[in-house]
Amino acid sequence: MADGLRVSVVEVSSAARVLCDWGSSRLRAFLEIGGEIAARGDGPGINLLGAESPARALAGMLAAWPDAHRPRVFLCGMAGSRNGLAEVPYVRAPATAQMWQEGALPVRVEGFEACIAPGILAQNFHEVADVMRGEETQIFGALSLEQQLATDTRLMVLPGTHSKWVEVCNGAITRVQTYFTGELFDLLSRHSSLLRVATDPGMDEEGFEAGVRAAARADLAASLFETRTAQLIEGRTAGWARAFLSGLLIGAELDSMLGMRALGAERLTLIGEPRLTARYRCALALNHIDAEALDGERCVLAGLRALADAQEEG
Amino acid sequence: MADGLRVSVVEVSSAARVLCDWGSSRLRAFLEIGGEIAARGDGPGINLLGAESPARALAGMLAAWPDAHRPRVFLCGMAGSRNGLAEVPYVRAPATAQMWQEGALPVRVEGFEACIAPGILAQNFHEVADVMRGEETQIFGALSLEQQLATDTRLMVLPGTHSKWVEVCNGAITRVQTYFTGELFDLLSRHSSLLRVATDPGMDEEGFEAGVRAAARADLAASLFETRTAQLIEGRTAGWARAFLSGLLIGAELDSMLGMRALGAERLTLIGEPRLTARYRCALALNHIDAEALDGERCVLAGLRALADAQEEG
Numbered sequence: 001m002a003d004g005l006r007v008s009v010v011e012v013s014s015a016a017r018v019l020c021d022w023g024s025s026r027l028r029a030f031l032e033i034g035g036e037i038a039a040r041g042d043g044p045g046i047n048l049l050g051a052e053s054p055a056r057a058l059a060g061m062l063a064a065w066p067d068a069h070r071p072r073v074f075l076c077g078m079a080g081s082r083n084g085l086a087e088v089p090y091v092r093a094p095a096t097a098q099m100w101q102e103g104a105l106p107v108r109v110e111g112f113e114a115c116i117a118p119g120i121l122a123q124n125f126h127e128v129a130d131v132m133r134g135e136e137t138q139i140f141g142a143l144s145l146e147q148q149l150a151t152d153t154r155l156m157v158l159p160g161t162h163s164k165w166v167e168v169c170n171g172a173i174t175r176v177q178t179y180f181t182g183e184l185f186d187l188l189s190r191h192s193s194l195l196r197v198a199t200d201p202g203m204d205e206e207g208f209e210a211g212v213r214a215a216a217r218a219d220l221a222a223s224l225f226e227t228r229t230a231q232l233i234e235g236r237t238a239g240w241a242r243a244f245l246s247g248l249l250i251g252a253e254l255d256s257m258l259g260m261r262a263l264g265a266e267r268l269t270l271i272g273e274p275r276l277t278a279r280y281r282c283a284l285a286l287n288h289i290d291a292e293a294l295d296g297e298r299c300v301l302a303g304l305r306a307l308a309d310a311q312e313e314g
Numbered sequence: 315m316a317d318g319l320r321v322s323v324v325e326v327s328s329a330a331r332v333l334c335d336w337g338s339s340r341l342r343a344f345l346e347i348g349g350e351i352a353a354r355g356d357g358p359g360i361n362l363l364g365a366e367s368p369a370r371a372l373a374g375m376l377a378a379w380p381d382a383h384r385p386r387v388f389l390c391g392m393a394g395s396r397n398g399l400a401e402v403p404y405v406r407a408p409a410t411a412q413m414w415q416e417g418a419l420p421v422r423v424e425g426f427e428a429c430i431a432p433g434i435l436a437q438n439f440h441e442v443a444d445v446m447r448g449e450e451t452q453i454f455g456a457l458s459l460e461q462q463l464a465t466d467t468r469l470m471v472l473p474g475t476h477s478k479w480v481e482v483c484n485g486a487i488t489r490v491q492t493y494f495t496g497e498l499f500d501l502l503s504r505h506s507s508l509l510r511v512a513t514d515p516g517m518d519e520e521g522f523e524a525g526v527r528a529a530a531r532a533d534l535a536a537s538l539f540e541t542r543t544a545q546l547i548e549g550r551t552a553g554w555a556r557a558f559l560s561g562l563l564i565g566a567e568l569d570s571m572l573g574m575r576a577l578g579a580e581r582l583t584l585i586g587e588p589r590l591t592a593r594y595r596c597a598l599a600l601n602h603i604d605a606e607a608l609d610g611e612r613c614v615l616a617g618l619r620a621l622a623d624a625q626e627e628g
Contacts, residue, residue, distance in 0.1 A: 024507070047507070121547065126532040128540055129547045162539065178539040180508070187501050193338070193361070194494070218440040219573065220534050221566040225476065225492040226442055233435065233443045252535040259533065 016071040018062065019304035022046060022079035023134055025161060027057075030301065031065050037301075039065055046078040054085045059110035073109070074308045076117035076300070077134030085109055085116060090131060093122030094172040097140040101310040115311050117304075124177040125165075125260045132176050134300075135164045138271050141303025142294055143171055154267040155257075157291070159250075159276045161186075165257055177260075179253045185246055194227040195242055203279070207240035211247020212254075212283045220252040250283045264289040272296040330385040332376065333618035335611075336360060336393035337448055339475060341371075344615060345379050351615075353379055360392040368399045373424035387423070388622045390431035390614070391448030399423055399430060404445060407436030408486040411454040415624040429625050431618075438491040439479075439574040446490050448614075449478045452585050455617025456608055457485055468581040469571075471605070473564075473590045475500075479571055491574075493567045499560055508541040509556055517593070521554035525561020526568075526597045534566040564597045578603040586610040 016038075020029045027043035041061050049057055062073070080088035091103040103118035119133030135158045143150055150171040158164045161182040167175035189195050214223045227245045230236040236244070257263055268284070268291040270277040277293040284291050330352075334343045341357035355375050363371055376387070394402035405417040417432035433447030449472045457464055464485040472478045475496040481489035503509050528537045541559045544550040550558070571577055582598070582605040584591040591607040598605050 124536070126536065128528075129543050130539065131543060131547065177536060178543075179535050180506075180538040181535070183506060184538070187505055191501055191505055192494075192497060214442075219566070219570045221493050221495070221563075222438070222440065222491060222570045222574070224494040224498070225444065229443050229445060229492075233445065249535075252533070256533045256536045260536070 017308055018065075018071050018073040019301060019308065020058075020073060020075040020079065021077055021134060021137070021300045021304070022054075022058075022075055022084070023077045023161075024048075027061070028297070028300075029061060030304075031071070032305075041065075046081065046084050054079065054083075055109045058085065058114075059112065062112065070112055072308070072312075073112050073114040074117070074304050074311070075114060076137035076304060076307070080105065080116040080118060081133055085114065088116050088118045090121035091118045093120055093176070094169070094174045095120050095122075095136070096172045097143065097306065098310075100136060100140060100173075101307055104307060104311065106311075115307070117307055120173050120176060122173060122176040125167075125175060125257075130176045130178050132164050132166070132178070135166065135271075136173060137303035137307070138296055138299040139166055139168065139173060139303070140306060141299040141301065142269065142271055143168070144306045145294075145299070145302050152267060154269060155261070155263070156269045156271060157280065158296070159270070159272045159280050163253060165253075177257070179256070181249045181253050185249050188224075188227075188245060188249075189242055194224065195238060195245060202239070203246065204237075204240045204243035207236070207243030208247040208279070208282065209286060210240075211244040211249075212251035212286045213247075214244070215248050215251025215255050216287070220248070223248055223252075246279070247283065250280060251286075254283055254287055254289075258287065263287070268292070269294060271299050331622055332379075332385050332387040333615060333622065334372075334387060334389040334393065335391055335448060335451070335614045335618070336368075336389055336398070337391040337475075338362075341375070342611070342614075343375060344618075345385070346619075355379070360395065360398050368393065368397075369423045372399065372428075373426065376426065384426055386622070386626075387426050387428040388431070388618050388625070389428060390451035390618060390621070394419065394430040394432060395447055399428065402430050402432045404435035405432045407434055407490070408483065408488045409434050409436075409450070410486045411457065411620065412624075414450060414454060414487075415621055418621060418625065420625075429621070431621055434487050434490060436487065436490040439481075439489060439571075444490045444492050446478050446480070446492070449480065449585075450487060451617035451621070452610055452613040453480055453482065453487060453617070454620060455613040455615065456583065456585055457482070458620045459608075459613070459616050466581060468583060469575070469577070470583045470585060471594065472610070473584065473586045473594050477567060479567075491571070493570070495563045495567050499563050502538075502541075502559060502563075503556055508538065509552060509559060516553070517560065518551075518554045518557035521550070521557030522561040522593070522596065523600060524554075525558040525563075526565035526600045527561075528558070529562050529565025529569050530601070534562070537562055537566075560593070561597065564594060565600075568597055568601055568603075572601070577601075582606070583608060585613050 016033045024047040025045035029041045030037050031039040086107045088105040105116045120136045124130040153169045156166045163179040163181045165177040231241050270293040330347045338361040339359035343355045345353040400421045402419040419430045434450045438444040467483045470480045477493040477495045479491040545555050584607040
């Protein structure tokens with residue numbers, strides 16, 4: 001019995017690992033034991049750590065999980081950037097899941113064995129270098145969740161602080177196009193003269209749709225100021241204007257892609273927080289384009305598991 | 315002699331007036347005596363007053379000029395906005411200089427006689443309401459400086475926090491299009507992840523021109539992130555990237571207007587600070603478009619004088 005218990009503890013421990021999605025603005029960590037998520041933790045993003053080093057911040061969070069056996073830690077996102085735990089060189093597109101997994105960097109962090117996923121470096125849709133760190137994990141995760149190998153060309157769209165439109169051909173990432181949409185919305189709604197709304201009063205649907213339509217009517221530079229005149233001249237509420245601005249920026253992103261691609265000709269997959277992918281689906285629907293939506297957390301977990309499985313097998 | 319002196323003092327006093335350009339971010343005031351600028355003062359803009367009322371701020375500044383005879387004060391810009399001295403209703407386009415002067419509002423401010431110019435409400439180039447407060451004074455000032463009556467259609471471009479493209483037909487303002495360029499550049503260079511440059515290291519010409527060319531190649535939403543990848547991937551300096559962003563935003567403004575108008579088919583006049591109009595001339599030249607440039611302060615003074623003359627005659 002005593003031996004059996006000891007063996008059992010060792011088995012659980014060897015099957016325990018920590019999966020971390022560590023971006024600029026947020027850390028999400030999952031303790032996985034025997035294939036199940038046993039605990040999760042949230043912490044500040046790489047850009048919000050202040051004086052604390054990423055290594056100390058990570059060790060501090062792991063210490064909250066009492067596991068004497070020090071599980072291996074698998075990370076993706078800005079953890080692999082210059083300001084992260086260790087800089088992991090980008091894998092150049094076209095990049096398959098295998099090339100990406102082979103580009104992962106094993107490091108020792110405050111006594112922990114860690115493995116950091118690389119980002120992807122690719123051309124964007126107008127032939128300029130573009131990058132991502134973290135979104136590739138969601139994409140390879142989404143592909144790993146499918147029953148069959150991907151043998152088509154599709155677009156995967158990952159809305160967020162920096163929205164990424166990613167072309168995937170036969171399961172390999174071939175192009176990346178970044179839109180600054182999320183950060184721009186945050187800057188404009190908090191710091192600009194366009195809006196003075198301290199809190200989020202929810203999303204006004206009519207305002208959002210008016211913004212998407214405005215983006216289709218004129219270019220972004222010519223339309224931004226409408227956010228202000230709508231309040232000043234048309235008597236719109238600040239909540240309406242905030243939703244208008246959101247629709248305008250997301251609409252400008254779609255309009256930009258429509259100018260470069262025949263959207264809808266390829267399969268379009270949204271990956272992200274359900275609240276955000278719903279907004280993009282609404283904007284796409286106003287442009288008569290269908291898209292499927294996948295939950296971002298489910299995809300990033302699948303990607304980190306695929307990475308961890310490959311490392312543990314290798 | 316004593317009588318002569320007194321008469322002389324009275325004459326100077328009656329010919330003394332204060333001309334103020336009071337915008338969101340800056341107050342510029344000029345004491346004019348006998349047609350000459352005798353003194354000038356600068357102060358905070360309407361949006362920067364904090365707890366002090368605009369009336370108190372203006373009275374405080376006037377008190378610095380020892381003139382017992384309390385000259386009349388003529389103002390333009392945000393002084394006539396909801397948060398200014400008194401809200402002056404917009405004059406609707408098409409608006410001639412005379413209609414604009416007739417729309418001025420006489421008010422009494424802390425014992426001073428003041429007269430505040432109205433702004434203009436017009437359609438923009440994609441048929442949406444747009445406004446200006448202050449720029450119309452520079453435009454009517456520029457027209458008043460010309461020897462003959464304007465009988466053509468032209469575009470006047472007033473770069474700044476909110477850049478205004480104004481169509482003028484036969485001397486009347488007919489359309490106004492606002493670009494958010496100056497405020498957007500300020501927000502993105504100070505608060506975004508695109509740049510981390512605390513001070514202005516001067517304008518890198520190569521970076522600026524690369525930004526103007528990027529704006530011609532792809533839309534603004536698709537190009538903004540290049541400001542970051544240029545530093546991250548191409549090894550560009552922060553100074554280069556800052557100039558790139560400036561060129562990109564000004565280029566997007568030109569590109570937007572090129573999409574709506576055949577620029578250069580009409581006479582194009584830039585009005586503003588020489589340092590800023592020079593940047594726009596450079597971006598226009600890269601697009602093979604000529605423009606003349608007028609000094610903004612000279613134009614606003616001419617406009618305020620025309621307003622003051624009309625009020626004193628009327």
